[in-house]
Amino acid sequence: MNTHFKSLAPAVALWLFTNGTATFSAESETIYYAIQSKGVTCGSGSTTVTREEIGGRGELVLDTEVRVRLTLMGAPVETVFRSKEYVDPESGQFRRVETEIVQGQGRLASLIEVAGAEVRVTSRPDGRTRIVALPEGAILENSLFLPHLVRDFVAKQQDKQAYQVFDTLDGNLHEKTYTRVAVERITLAGKEYQAVVLDQLDRTTGQKSRWWIDVVTGRQLRADYAIRSIILADSSVRDEAQAAKIDDRVFAKVAVAIKNISEISYLKLRAVLAPTGAWITLEDLNVPGQKFQGTVKDNRVDGVFEISHPRYNGQNAPPFPPDFTRDERVRQYLQPEELIESEDPTLSAKAREITAGAKSSWEAATRLSKWVAEEIRYALPGGVSARNTFDLRIGECGAHSLLMAAFCRAVGIPARVVWGCMYVPNAGGAFGQHGWSEVFMGEAGWIPLDTTAREVDFVDSGHVRLGVLASKTTTFGPESLEILDYKTREAVQQTTVTPAELAPFLGTYTGRRGPLTILYQNGGLLLEIPGRMSLELNDPGPDGVAVCKMTSQVSVAFQKDGSGKVTGMSVRSRTTLPRSTDPAPSVEPAPAELEPYLGTYPIPGQGAELKVTFEGSGLVFHRPGQQAPARLLGPDPEGIWTDESGRIRISFVRTESGGVSALVIHEAVENTKVEGETAEKR
Numbered sequence: 032m033n034t035h036f037k038s039l040a041p042a043v044a045l046w047l048f049t050n051g052t053a054t055f056s057a058e059s060e061t062i063y064y065a066i067q068s069k070g071v072t073c074g075s076g077s078t079t080v081t082r083e084e085i086g087g088r089g090e091l092v093l094d095t096e097v098r099v100r101l102t103l104m105g106a107p108v109e110t111v112f113r114s115k116e117y118v119d120p121e122s123g124q125f126r127r128v129e130t131e132i133v134q135g136q137g138r139l140a141s142l143i144e145v146a147g148a149e150v151r152v153t154s155r156p157d158g159r160t161r162i163v164a165l166p167e168g169a170i171l172e173n174s175l176f177l178p179h180l181v182r183d184f185v186a187k188q189q190d191k192q193a194y195q196v197f198d199t200l201d202g203n204l205h206e207k208t209y210t211r212v213a214v215e216r217i218t219l220a221g222k223e224y225q226a227v228v229l230d231q232l233d234r235t236t237g238q239k240s241r242w243w244i245d246v247v248t249g250r251q252l253r254a255d256y257a258i259r260s261i262i263l264a265d266s267s268v269r270d271e272a273q274a275a276k277i278d279d280r281v282f283a284k285v286a287v288a289i290k291n292i293s294e295i296s297y298l299k300l301r302a303v304l305a306p307t308g309a310w311i312t313l314e315d316l317n318v319p320g321q322k323f324q325g326t327v328k329d330n331r332v333d334g335v336f337e338i339s340h341p342r343y344n345g346q347n348a349p350p351f352p353p354d355f356t357r358d359e360r361v362r363q364y365l366q367p368e369e370l371i372e373s374e375d376p377t378l379s380a381k382a383r384e385i386t387a388g389a390k391s392s393w394e395a396a397t398r399l400s401k402w403v404a405e406e407i408r409y410a411l412p413g414g415v416s417a418r419n420t421f422d423l424r425i426g427e428c429g430a431h432s433l434l435m436a437a438f439c440r441a442v443g444i445p446a447r448v449v450w451g452c453m454y455v456p457n458a459g460g461a462f463g464q465h466g467w468s469e470v471f472m473g474e475a476g477w478i479p480l481d482t483t484a485r486e487v488d489f490v491d492s493g494h495v496r497l498g499v500l501a502s503k504t505t506t507f508g509p510e511s512l513e514i515l516d517y518k519t520r521e522a523v524q525q526t527t528v529t530p531a532e533l534a535p536f537l538g539t540y541t542g543r544r545g546p547l548t549i550l551y552q553n554g555g556l557l558l559e560i561p562g563r564m565s566l567e568l569n570d571p572g573p574d575g576v577a578v579c580k581m582t583s584q585v586s587v588a589f590q591k592d593g594s595g596k597v598t599g600m601s602v603r604s605r606t607t608l609p610r611s612t613d614p615a616p617s618v619e620p621a622p623a624e625l626e627p628y629l630g631t632y633p634i635p636g637q638g639a640e641l642k643v644t645f646e647g648s649g650l651v652f653h654r655p656g657q658q659a660p661a662r663l664l665g666p667d668p669e670g671i672w673t674d675e676s677g678r679i680r681i682s683f684v685r686t687e688s689g690g691v692s693a694l695v696i697h698e699a700v701e702n703t704k705v706e707g708e709t710a711e712k713r
Contacts, residue, residue: 073275074099105635106411123178124171137415205235237330281464283509290565296520308505348393361445373440382441400487423692445471448500454493456564542702608632621645
């Protein structure tokens with residue numbers, strides 16, 4: 032045992048409980064922190080501490096703002112966190128906390144108030160309140176100084192201690208265990224501190240971290256998590272932030288290219304994962320359609336998954352509308368939640384409109400799923416909550432799934448969001464962090480479906496389920512993944528005779544992006560982009576357009592000559608750029624009907640942005656690297672705006688209130704078919 036550490040203990044304990052406000056004068060004090068990811072400073076935070084007399088008693092007021100800059104799949108993801116905490120200076124327990132999280136155009140806010148032996152958590156702005164009972168000894172931890180840790184690990188010199196800690200982000204109690212690692216001196220922001228080093232394990236979310244706590248003041252000096260570090264700094268840190276890539280935390284390459292993802296009927300996967308967001312058990316991993324053999328120790332999953340999700344055909348589905356109000360198993364999945372606002376009048380009305388006349392709950396659920404898949408464009412960052420996603424008409428997988436759950440609950444169908452990972456074609460084959468939906472169909476149980484992947488009435492067996500969404504901070508934590516075996520439904524060999532109506536489309540096409548190939552596989556066409564990915568296509572319609580099965584934002588339009596021979600194809604893509612929260616640029620006042628389009632739209636992965644302004648008598652499009660802006664003409668009946676040359680084609684995603692949430696770039700790459708070579712020959 033460190034003798035200097037022993038000698039400090041009595042003095043620290045006296046300071047904490049007898050003179051707890053000694054280090055804070057009447058004037059404010061601001062503490063700064065760096066947010067780092069793999070050594071890159073990607074954000075900063077500051078907490079200003081003041082002492083105020085509130086209701087006849089002295090309280091410490093902690094005003095905190097944190098800004099973090101990340102990129103995911105090239106898309107910028109900037110998060111701003113703000114909180115205001117009112118803290119008892121003697122115990123360090125908070126009495127009231129106001130929080131706000133802003134990510135893109137999504138916003139979450141809450142008010143947390145302590146009232147005796149319970150905490151009232153009120154979501155803003157909807158005013159929904161829920162009550163959390165506080166067990167004896169619960170810790171209402173503030174974000175700056177932690178007297179309970181110094182009391183137990185310095186004054187009492189304990190080696191391990193468990194607490195029930197109220198988490199202000201999730202608005203619930205978390206069970207946390209701390210283990211003492213060492214006592215060491217640490218130099219931060221030009222000052223040396225004596226710190227007790229503790230390992231924290233959150234047994235509610237599975238999150239692991241290491242903390243350095245100043246033994247004199249109880250301040251947190253540093254915290255290392257799996258994906259970030261928070262480190263005491265000086266004010267200069269505010270100018271150091273640069274965007275950090277987090278792709279490797281949400282994607283894991285497996286170097287196995289599966290060309291028909293939606294038809295994966297069986298998958299055997301060896302995986303080592305360290306997920307956070309729920310305390311994982313073997314029961315969570317062994318569910319209908321999925322078996323797991325291996326170990327789960329302190330939330331580290333190590334073993335083999337075998338997945339074979341059957342497809343439900345609606346047999347014996349409950350009538351519509353159903354009545355599950357007496358079923359205790361699913362009651363919680365009929366209730367509104369903070370991010371699933373199923374009682375919202377706008378969402379409820381839309382859900383009833385979509386399901387009107389449905390003959391069964393399965394028909395109703397698949398109608399809702401189809402609407403979400405077709406109407407909500409994929410974009411990062413997402414809409415955060417169900418209502419915000421509905422309003423913005425954009426969102427990532429979590430946003431899609433939250434809206435689907437809200438729609439279902441609004442019409443009496445139990446629904447929940449589950450999470451884990453799924454096989455994706457990126458980088459020649461990978462698993463990406465993912466969320467999808469489950470709906471309850473009575474005797475058939477929970478049925479999974481995935482609106483983001485446009486699997487509106489099933490999920491392919493490339494989905495690996497870890498649990499039900501329960502936290503705002505969820506990661507699947509890939510350490511290693513290996514595909515041991517897989518099968519596709521009704522597998523058809525490449526040499527199988529191609530149907531006569533599809534044969535003309537097969538072959539190699541060349542264009543400015545290099546050669547592309549159209550194959551026939553598993554009963555349909557497949558677009559192969561060498562070295563990148565393969566995309567399954569729906570059969571071409573009368574107009575010659577074949578839409579990608581996984582995403583409607585990619586399609587192929589085949590061209591024919593006068594004799595009906597296929598001569599080329601145009602690969603069409605739509606790239607959605609969410610509107611920045613920065614003020615809209617304005618050279619001069621715009622008419623009311625054009626005002627919503629003005630704005631800044633960041634380009635993923637390029638550190639650049641597009642801008643739409645009003646100049647002269649119309650909209651003007653500013654591109655990075657182009658000195659002369661392009662004047663926009665339109666819109667046409669399909670909502671497309673073009674420049675005078677016709678080469679630039681864009682549209683806008685309108686919100687429910689008539690605003691604009693995103694800009695969509697429409698691109699078409701022309702390709703000519705290579706004569707004398709077919710995909711079957713290759």
